[in-house]
Amino acid sequence: xxxxxxxxxxxxxxxxxxxxxxxxxxxxxxxxxxxxxxxxxxxxxxxxxxxxxxxxxxxxxxxxxxxxxxxxxxxxxxxxxxxxxxxxxxxxxxxxxxxxxxxxxxxxxxxxxxxxxxxxxxxxxxxxxxxxxxxxxxxxxxxxxxxxxxxxxxxxxxxxxxxxxxxxxxxxxxxxxxxxxxxxxxxxxxxxxxxxxxxxxxxxxxxxxxxxxxxxxxxxxxxxxxxxxxxxxxxxxxxxxxxxxxxxx
Numbered sequence: 001x002x003x004x005x006x007x008x009x010x011x012x013x014x015x016x017x018x019x020x021x022x023x024x025x026x027x028x029x030x031x032x033x034x035x036x037x038x039x040x041x042x043x044x045x046x047x048x049x050x051x052x053x054x055x056x057x058x059x060x061x062x063x064x065x066x067x068x069x070x071x072x073x074x075x076x077x078x079x080x081x082x083x084x085x086x087x088x089x090x091x092x093x094x095x096x097x098x099x100x101x102x103x104x105x106x107x108x109x110x111x112x113x114x115x116x117x118x119x120x121x122x123x124x125x126x127x128x129x130x131x132x133x134x135x136x137x138x139x140x141x142x143x144x145x146x147x148x149x150x151x152x153x154x155x156x157x158x159x160x161x162x163x164x165x166x167x168x169x170x171x172x173x174x175x176x177x178x179x180x181x182x183x184x185x186x187x188x189x190x191x192x193x194x195x196x197x198x199x200x201x202x203x204x205x206x207x208x209x210x211x212x213x214x215x216x217x218x219x220x221x222x223x224x225x226x227x228x229x230x231x232x233x234x235x236x237x238x239x240x241x242x243x244x245x246x247x248x249x
Contacts (some may be wrong), residue, residue: 021058021104021129022048023094028080034113035090040094044080047104050129057131058104066108066123090115098203100126101247105203107211116218123200123211136198139208143145144239152210155198160188160214163225176223184194184223187216192225204249207232 027040035041047058059076067079083089091111098105104126111119125134139149164185171181181215200211210229224230233240233248240248 017050019102020099021126021128023096024048025134028079028084030090031085031088034088041092042080042084042089044076044092045094045106045108047126050133051246054131058126060126061126062064062108063132065124066110080172083112083168088117090117093120097209098205098247100205102249103134103203104128107202118218121200121211123202125201127204139241139244140239141241148236148239149196149198151231152198152212152229156196156212156227157193159227159229160193160225164188167223180220180223183220187220188214188225191215203248206234208236209247 024046026042026044026046028042028044029040030037030042045062047055047062047127049055049058062080063076064072067083067119080089089112092108094104094106094108105124106124107121109119109121111117112153124177126132137145137224142173165183167176167184170176171178176184186242198211202209202211208231210231212229214225214227216224233245237245237248
């Protein structure tokens with residue numbers, strides 16, 4: 001009997017560890033005051049696993065991080081409708097980057113319009129065995145996280161330095177005027193060059209990508225720099241905890 005029970009527990013553990021998630025979608029049209037279309041441009045994902053308790057934990061976290069509701073008991077449908085009709089939500093979509101070996105990583109991109117339109121992305125990483133949200137500190141060895149942050153900091157500085165050189169070229173060639181050029185450079189120097197965050201990230205089958213944008217005011221959003229901070233697992237394996245080293249091999 002003990003042998004049979006042990007085999008059952010092993011099988012259940014393997015199934016849980018290897019489980020993937022699927023998605024159900026809530027689809028809504030935007031309010032025509034903000035965006036007049038007949039299409040459902042708002043597609044909100046609900047995570048579905050084999051275990052209702054895990055589904056509840058994950059979807060509650062997504063609702064909280066996406067909408068920051070004053071009343072956590074308010075239904076998701078009501079929150080979405082409020083964001084559509086009161087706050088001008090016009091677009092929402094999601095992108096899955098990892099859904100294997102018991103891990104789920106995806107991002108939700110949204111756009112809202114008021115006096116002007118703005119967009120943003122929120123990143124989600126979950127352990128499908130527990131329903132727990134995965135943070136950057138869960139992935140990296142405690143004595144290596146600062147070393148990784150320093151790598152990201154240097155890569156961000158290098159990317160912004162290159163951006164400034166490119167902007168100077170556009171200014172010299174009169175592709176942009178002095179006011180736009182000076183404004184863009186001041187945004188980089190004052191708000192982005194000396195700041196780094198690794199808290200927002202996505203996991204893929206073989207890499208971690210950090211999202212730490214240098215966000216510009218709406219009036220010069222077209223000049224905002226594109227910063228790619230992507231790290232293949234084999235290049236940072238010595239910083240990773242064993243199970244993530246295996247995941248990102």
